[in-house]
Amino acid sequence: MFDLLVVAAMLACAWMAVRGARLLIAALWLAGASALAALLLYRLGAPEVAVIELSVGAGLVTVLFVFAINISGEEPPGALTSPVPWPLAALAVAWPLALAATMVLPTVRPAAVLGPADRFATVLWEQRGLDTLLQVVLIVGGVLAVLGLLAARRPRPGKEPR
Amino acid sequence: MIPLSLVASVAVLGLVGIGLFGLLVTRHLIKVVVGLQVLVKGALVALVLAGRITGQVQVAQSMALTVIVADTIVSVVALALAVQVRRQFGTLDVRALSALRR
Numbered sequence: 178m179f180d181l182l183v184v185a186a187m188l189a190c191a192w193m194a195v196r197g198a199r200l201l202i203a204a205l206w207l208a209g210a211s212a213l214a215a216l217l218l219y220r221l222g223a224p225e226v227a228v229i230e231l232s233v234g235a236g237l238v239t240v241l242f243v244f245a246i247n248i249s250g251e252e253p254p255g256a257l258t259s260p261v262p263w264p265l266a267a268l269a270v271a272w273p274l275a276l277a278a279t280m281v282l283p284t285v286r287p288a289a290v291l292g293p294a295d296r297f298a299t300v301l302w303e304q305r306g307l308d309t310l311l312q313v314v315l316i317v318g319g320v321l322a323v324l325g326l327l328a329a330r331r332p333r334p335g336k337e338p339r
Numbered sequence: 340m341i342p343l344s345l346v347a348s349v350a351v352l353g354l355v356g357i358g359l360f361g362l363l364v365t366r367h368l369i370k371v372v373v374g375l376q377v378l379v380k381g382a383l384v385a386l387v388l389a390g391r392i393t394g395q396v397q398v399a400q401s402m403a404l405t406v407i408v409a410d411t412i413v414s415v416v417a418l419a420l421a422v423q424v425r426r427q428f429g430t431l432d433v434r435a436l437s438a439l440r441r
Contacts, residue, residue, distance in 0.1 A: 180343050184350040191354055191377045195361030200369055207373055214354075214380045218403075221347055222396050223387045226403045230383065233407055238376065238414055245418035246369065249425035257367040257432050266363035274356045281352075285344045289394030300397040301404070308401060312408040319412035326419040 180220055187213035200251055204242035211235035222288070225297045347388045354381030366433045368421040372414055379410040 190210035197203035211234035219227035259266070301309060358378025362371060383403050390399020421431060428435040 178341075180346045181341060184346055184353070187350060188353040188357065191357045191380070194373050195357055195364075195370070195377060203370070203373055207376055210377065210380065214350075214384060217347060217350060217384060218387055220343060221384070221387050221391050223390070223400045223403065226383075226387060226400045226407070229404060229407055233411055234376075234380070238411060241415060241418055242369070242372075245422055249369070249422050249431060252367070252425075252431050257365060257370075259364050259366050261363050263360075263364050266360055269363065270356050270359045274352055278352055282345065282348055285342075285348050286392055287342050287344050288391045295397050297397050297400055301401045305398070305401045308405045312405055315408055315412050319415055322416045323419045326416070326423050329423055 180217070183213055183216055183220070187217065198253065200246045200253075201243065204239055204246065207242070208235045208239040211238070344388060344392060347384055347391075351381050351385040351388065354378070354384065368424060368431045368433055369418070371433065372417045372421070375417075376410070376414060379406065382406060383410075 187210050190206050190213060194203045194206035194210055197206055212231060215227045215231040215235065218224075218230055261269075295304075354377055358374050358376075358381060361374030361377060365371060365374070383406055386399050386403045386406065387396070390396040390402075424435060425431055
């Protein structure tokens, strides 16, 4: 029952984040959805990832959103709706999801009961060391990309685009 | 009593649905990133759920960690891009980027 409540609250937060009229409020709803997703991950038996999701997903990313909204100014998203009307978009999302639900939900089994598993650190460093290397490469690449993007100059007055 | 795996599957489907819907209905660059974040959260829960069902939670956690890092980098780069687009074009409309075609 508790898990059901958590999932319902998480989906509500996610919906408000996607449909909210104000950007700053949407970022806060997203942080709420992130925190509840972390709680769900913890309940699913993944405490390490839950902690990282809580600190990165609900913390760092929210700070970044607030920072970006602050710099770029609050442009109301209501004026920038897609050419796809929302009922059509809802339909386009709903039928594949309904199909997936009918195929997946009946096959979901409870947790497998196996012998003692490896520790998370053992798996992370010894079995999936390549992933860790990839993460380092991603972080360095991301930092370089952001530095490059933020260092780009403003266009000269005579060469304004459009 | 509803099993946790079933509840988590519903969460995955819901998050993926809301994220996709969010990507479809807006042209606002920052809202696109929000939709993407919701979508990736669904993928994250799905990974851990799959690990739980197959009894390999630690491997799933390791992969989920990679997903979190990649997702965060994507958000950071996309938000920096949004800031630059706003500076250059004065709007956060995705269609402003079509000026690149010229």
